[in-house]
Each structure stands twice: as structure tokens, then as C-alpha cells.
Amino acid sequence: MYFGLKEFLNLLKWSLFTNNPLTKLVLVGGNPCSSYVGNSTSSISPLISSNSGKTHTLKLLVQKSNKKLLCAQVKNLFVEMLFSFLTIPLGAAIHLTKDDSSPSGISNLYNSISSLGDEKCLKSKDIKTMLLYPKVAPRYRRVTDFLPIYKENTRPGLFLKEKAPFMVSNDLEIIASPSIATFSKFNTLGVPVGDMEVVEGSFGKHEALLLLKASLTSTSALTDIVNSSRKKPKVESST
Structure with missing residues (x-):
């Protein structure tokens, strides 16, 4: 079997998704992100509630019939945390x-x-x-206190220019948005408005680590975490 750059990259991807990456590479090849998506977060606790430590709130737009998370309205702090995943x-x-x-x-x-x-x-x-x-490489400053990865003397820093609301999709795509009502980009699946509800969520250190894991192994990171909730979320309003 020829093993070049393409095969190396596919092996790296399979190694995140499955316990038999070599077998998958030989028998399936291709891109595991499109041909295999496991339930990698089945044991993960939810974003809905945090048990300890400092937490921050966010708003989640959920499809009521299947509990699928369509998008989330978040503040800079959450986006800074997501961007920090790329530096780890x-x-x-x-x-x-x-x-x-x-x-x-x-x-x-x-x-x-x-x-x-x-x-x-x-x-x-x-x-x-x-x-x-x-x-983390020294050139990256500490942008979040939710990940225990930075050295103690790492200076704080930011990726974003100024505070603004953002929308984060189920697969962690981020766009700037003034309101959770602006969700047309995420409503392409034809979900009826009556089948949507806004729930209030929270996140802290525990949720940050769980989301980091989901971001590596899932294309529906937010839904995977929310669906594992054992506590019914608080319904804020219907849209």
C-alpha cells in the first residue's frame, strides 16, 4: 500500500474517530468526516448545567421535536474559548x-x-x-481560564477586537449576529418556527473540556452535549 501525505492525513482523522484507524484507512480510505460519524460524546455531560466553579450563560435555539440544537447565541468569552481550541x-x-x-x-x-x-x-x-x-506555544496568550493548559505566567490576551454577540452553529461555525432572531442562515432545513424554542444554558471549566472533546470527534458538537442532559432545560421563550 502506498502511504503518502493524503493517506497520512486520513489516518490522522480516523485516529480521532475510531479504535481501529488502520483498518478503516485500508478498507474505507477517503475522508472519515463524511463517511463515519460516531456517537463520541455519549458519556458527556450537558452544556445545560454546570456543577461547580464559575459559569457563564448562553442562549440555545433548539428544535423541540428531536432536541436538535440549531444554533446558539453567545458572547465574546465563548468565541474566545472556541478559537483557543485551535492553539492547543x-x-x-x-x-x-x-x-x-x-x-x-x-x-x-x-x-x-x-x-x-x-x-x-x-x-x-x-x-x-x-x-x-x-x-501551548508561547506566542499564544491566555484567552480563557476554562482550559487548564496555560503556564501560570502566561499573560492574558484576546483574539477578538470588541464585544459583540455571535451565533454558533451546531457544527461550530461562527458568525457575527445582533440577535438570536437572526437565524435564517441556520433555518435552511425547513424547521417550522413552532418547533423551535430558546433555552438558557451555562458553561464553565467542565463544559469547556467536554466541548473540546466533541469538537475533535463530532460534526454536531453542541447537540451531542445537550442531548446527554439529565436535567430538563429552563424554557425562556418561544420564537
């Missing part, structure tokens, strides 16, 4: 979010570092630490 090394993301009850190829790869280090295969303990606990 993959090894650090796996360390923060890995779930031994539902391992993936990339989590198995991460776990193998410990055994290789114990057998003296790695060049040094520093290499082992670097692979297991990689840090």
Missing part, C-alpha cells in the same frame, strides 16, 4: 479529554508513550513529558 497541541487535547471507556486510535497512541518511556525507548524523560503534556 493535539497531545494536550487528548490528555485533557481522553476517555478510557471509549478509546480511540489517537488515545491508544497517547497511552503507548508511557510504556515506551518505561522501556527506555525514548531518548529522555523530557521527551516523554513533552509528548504527554505539550504546552
Whole structure:
């Protein structure tokens, strides 16, 4: 089998979705994002409520009949957190979010570092630490306190210019929007207005880590988290 850049990228993607990435690469190939979407967040707690620590609120536009989240109205803080996901090394993301009850190829790869280090295969303990606990690059300042990834002396910073409301789609696409009423972009599936409701949600450190995990393995990150709720959300109003 020829193994080039295309195959490497597909193997990387499969390693996030499944526990047998090599088999999937050989038998399926292609792009796992379009051919395989697992229920990767089945054990994840909801955005709807946070059990501890400081939390912030957001508004979720939900389809009542199937509890599918159409979009969310959020403030800068939430968008800053989402953008910070792009600055986190993959090894650090796996360390923060890995779930031994539902391992993936990339989590198995991460776990193998410990055994290789114990057998003296790695060049040094520093290499082992670097692979297991990689840090955010120094040029990225701390934009959120919800992710335990920054060094203590990391200076605060921002990605966005000024405060403004934003809309975030189910698959984490972000647009600037003045109001949750402006949801025409997300209403392309023909969901009746009477089948929609606005619910109030909250997020904190726990939810940030869960959303990080979902963003790596799901194309419906927000819905996956909301659907796992054990607590009925508070209905704010109907639209």
C-alpha cells in the first residue's frame, strides 16, 4: 500500500474517530468526516448545567421535536474559548479529554508513550513529558481560564477586537449576529418556527473540556452535549 501525505492525513482523522484507524484507512480510505460519524460524546455531560466553579450563560435555539440544537447565541468569552481550541497541541487535547471507556486510535497512541518511556525507548524523560503534556506555544496568550493548559505566567490576551454577540452553529461555525432572531442562515432545513424554542444554558471549566472533546470527534458538537442532559432545560421563550 502506498502511504503518502493524503493517506497520512486520513489516518490522522480516523485516529480521532475510531479504535481501529488502520483498518478503516485500508478498507474505507477517503475522508472519515463524511463517511463515519460516531456517537463520541455519549458519556458527556450537558452544556445545560454546570456543577461547580464559575459559569457563564448562553442562549440555545433548539428544535423541540428531536432536541436538535440549531444554533446558539453567545458572547465574546465563548468565541474566545472556541478559537483557543485551535492553539492547543493535539497531545494536550487528548490528555485533557481522553476517555478510557471509549478509546480511540489517537488515545491508544497517547497511552503507548508511557510504556515506551518505561522501556527506555525514548531518548529522555523530557521527551516523554513533552509528548504527554505539550504546552501551548508561547506566542499564544491566555484567552480563557476554562482550559487548564496555560503556564501560570502566561499573560492574558484576546483574539477578538470588541464585544459583540455571535451565533454558533451546531457544527461550530461562527458568525457575527445582533440577535438570536437572526437565524435564517441556520433555518435552511425547513424547521417550522413552532418547533423551535430558546433555552438558557451555562458553561464553565467542565463544559469547556467536554466541548473540546466533541469538537475533535463530532460534526454536531453542541447537540451531542445537550442531548446527554439529565436535567430538563429552563424554557425562556418561544420564537
